[in-house]
Each structure stands twice: as C-alpha cells, then as structure tokens.
Amino acid sequence: MVTYESVYGPHIARFVAFKRGVGYRFDHAESSLRQFDRFCAERGEESVGITPELAEAWGRKRANESDPTRYARVHFLIQLSSFLNDVGYPSYVPRPPARYSSTFVPHIFSHDEVSRLIIAVDEVCAEGRTLMSTCKDIAPTMVRLLYGTGARIGEACAITGSDVDLERGTVLLRWTKNGQERLLPMSVSLVVAMERYASRCPLGIDSGRPFFRRRDGGGCTNEAMYDWFRKGLRRAGIPHVGGGGGPRLHDLRHTFAVHSLARMAEEGLDLYFSLPILSTYLGHQSLEATDAYVRLTSEMYPSITDASSKICPYVFPEVGR
Numbered sequence: 213m214v215t216y217e218s219v220y221g222p223h224i225a226r227f228v229a230f231k232r233g234v235g236y237r238f239d240h241a242e243s244s245l246r247q248f249d250r251f252c253a254e255r256g257e258e259s260v261g262i263t264p265e266l267a268e269a270w271g272r273k274r275a276n277e278s279d280p281t282r283y284a285r286v287h288f289l290i291q292l293s294s295f296l297n298d299v300g301y302p303s304y305v306p307r308p309p310a311r312y313s314s315t316f317v318p319h320i321f322s323h324d325e326v327s328r329l330i331i332a333v334d335e336v337c338a339e340g341r342t343l344m345s346t347c348k349d350i351a352p353t354m355v356r357l358l359y360g361t362g363a364r365i366g367e368a369c370a371i372t373g374s375d376v377d378l379e380r381g382t383v384l385l386r387w388t389k390n391g392q393e394r395l396l397p398m399s400v401s402l403v404v405a406m407e408r409y410a411s412r413c414p415l416g417i418d419s420g421r422p423f424f425r426r427r428d429g430g431g432c433t434n435e436a437m438y439d440w441f442r443k444g445l446r447r448a449g450i451p452h453v454g455g456g457g458g459p460r461l462h463d464l465r466h467t468f469a470v471h472s473l474a475r476m477a478e479e480g481l482d483l484y485f486s487l488p489i490l491s492t493y494l495g496h497q498s499l500e501a502t503d504a505y506v507r508l509t510s511e512m513y514p515s516i517t518d519a520s521s522k523i524c525p526y527v528f529p530e531v532g533r
Contacts, residue, residue, distance in 0.1 A: 217249055220260060220292075245292060248288075262293050321359075321463065329448045330355055330359075333355050337440065349413070349427070353409040355444070356401075362464075362472070364389060372420060372421060373417040373420070373423050396493065445459060469490065476490075490502055
C-alpha cells in the first residue's frame with residue numbers, strides 16, 4: 213500500500229483512485245506524484261492549494277534530467293492542480309514547459325490512401341513472378357486484415373488455420389504483445405477476402421499450421437510483408453520517408469484506431485464508453501495507450517480530441533471561488 217508524507221497525500225491518493233476508476237493505469241503518474249508528495253513534505257508545506265511558487269519550484273529542470281521526464285512531471289502536476297480545483301482547493305495550474313521533440317510520428321492514412329494502397333498491393337502481387345518463398349499470395353489479404361482489425365503484424369503472421377472462423381467472421385489472436393488472447397470480429401468484406409485467400413492457398417488451410425503460409429510451406433514473416441508493403445506504397449504514389457519516418461506497416465494499426473475513433477465521434481457515441489472498448493479491442497493494458505492515438509492525430513481529427521477531453525467533466529461539481 214502506498215503511503216504519503218505531506219498534506220497532499222490523501223488528495224493524491226484520491227486523484228489516483230479516480231483516474232484508475234475511469235480506466236487509466238496511471239502507474240507512472242503515481243510514481244511522479246509520490247515524488248511530489250516527498251518534495252512538499254521536505255518543503256514543509258502546511259496547507260493544501262498549489263501556489264505559483266510551489267509549482268515553479270517543482271517544475272525547475274534538474275541536473276541531468278531529460279526534457280521528456282521534466283515534461284511528464286509538470287504534466288502530472290497540472291492534472292493534480294485541476295483536480296484540486298474541482299474538489300474545492302483553489303490551486304495554481306502551471307503552464308507546461310516547451311514540448312520536447314518526439315521522433316515518433318505515425319503516418320495516418322487517409323481513406324483515399326488506404327484504397328489506393330490496397331489496389332496497389334493487389335496489382336504488384338499479381339505481377340509478381342516469384343512463386344516460391346514469397347508472400348505475394350498473402351500480402352493483399354494481410355493488408356486488408358491489418359487495416360480492418362488493427363492487429364499487429366506479428367500477431368497476424370502467427371494466426372493458425374484453427375484461429376480463423378470464416379462462418380462466424382472472427383479471428384483469434386493468441387500470440388499477442390501483452391500475452392492476452394483477443395477474439396476480433398471481421399467485416400463482411402474482410403471475410404470475403406479471407407475466404408478468397410483460403411480457397412486459393414496452394415497448400416490448403418491446416419488447423420495446426422500458420423494460416424498465412426508461403427508456397428514453400430513456411431510461415432509469412434514481418435520482413436517479407438514489409439517488402440510488399442513498400443512496393444505497394446510506390447505503386448500507390450504514397451511517399452516513403454527514410455530513417456524511420458514511414459509510412460510503416462504498423463501505421464495501418466494506428467490508422468485503424470484513428471478511423472475507428474472518428475467514426476464513433478461522427479455517430480455521436482460517448483467516448484467514455486467507446487475508448488475502453490477500443491482499448492480492449494486493440495489489446496492495450498490501459499486507456500493511456502489508446503488515448504495516445506487521439507493526441508498524436510489531433511491535427512487530423514481535432515473533433516476526436518475535443519470529444520475525449522469531455523470524458524467525466526462534471527464528476528466533480530464546480531466550486532464557487
């Protein structure tokens with residue numbers, strides 16, 4: 213059980229419990245807030261209510277501290293200050309430090325780009341001359357599966373014949389990143405594509421072997437799929453930036469998440485309910501991982517960010533100041 217030392221301790225515990233109650237894991241934040249609690253205890257803070265002086269002292273950059281770490285510390289204090297204001301303790305909400313530069317910028321395909329990419333992969337695979345040890349028969353179906361379900365490429369390559377139920381329209385992911393099986397529904401068009409691949413598979417579908425098998429009997433690999441993906445990008449006229457700039461095959465998963473959130477928002481669904489559903493569907497261990505898709509794509513879909521910020525806004529009543 214976590215113990216706190218300062219007058220802020222009970223309120224930090226309440227804040228963490230609230231965040232976890234609405235689905236956030238919040239482990240990293242709790243660790244940072246425990247440090248803030250010790251910081252306040254060492255300063256001898258006697259009353260609850262974050263002042264500009266306290267916020268400034270906490271936000272100063274420390275020796276050998278990275279920009280992301282400092283940003284996270286101040287970000288969690290901003291959240292705590294807002295929470296204290298909501299529950300009746302007037303607190304200063306500091307401005308965040310300049311956001312550090314992130315090297316991770318996913319490419320979110322537009323609907324038009326997705327269509328062009330699928331057509332392009334179909335075309336380059338149809339023209340492929342190599343019959344053995346390639347994924348040319350697999351790539352058209354795999355691209356549809358990755359975009360249509362948001363599965364990771366490693367998860368998709370690992371499915372076996374028994375994991376795919378074409379009658380029910382589901383695919384079972386057993387070898388997942390977090391070790392938790394996921395049963396995913398497939399759209400009618402995706403089921404048709406999977407049926408077409410199964411009917412044309414030269415080696416047939418074996419319940420105990422990979423569903424996606426090369427002509428030489430081996431399973432399809434991430435690397436081979438990425439090669440066909442790159443060929444499809446070139447044919448579709450979608451620029452590829454070197455040095456990790458993408459688009460990457462994994463960006464189909466990001467695109468699935470963003471397009472799903474956009475559709476939910478357009479249909480008027482309450483993100484308080486839809487975000488946890490999407491988080492479970494994607495195999496995330498907390499809502500924070502799913503929420504990252506919203507933040508990273510806020511420029512493309514600002515309405516999603518606006519909707520997600522309205523989650524539980526009135527759980528705590530406004531307090532007269």
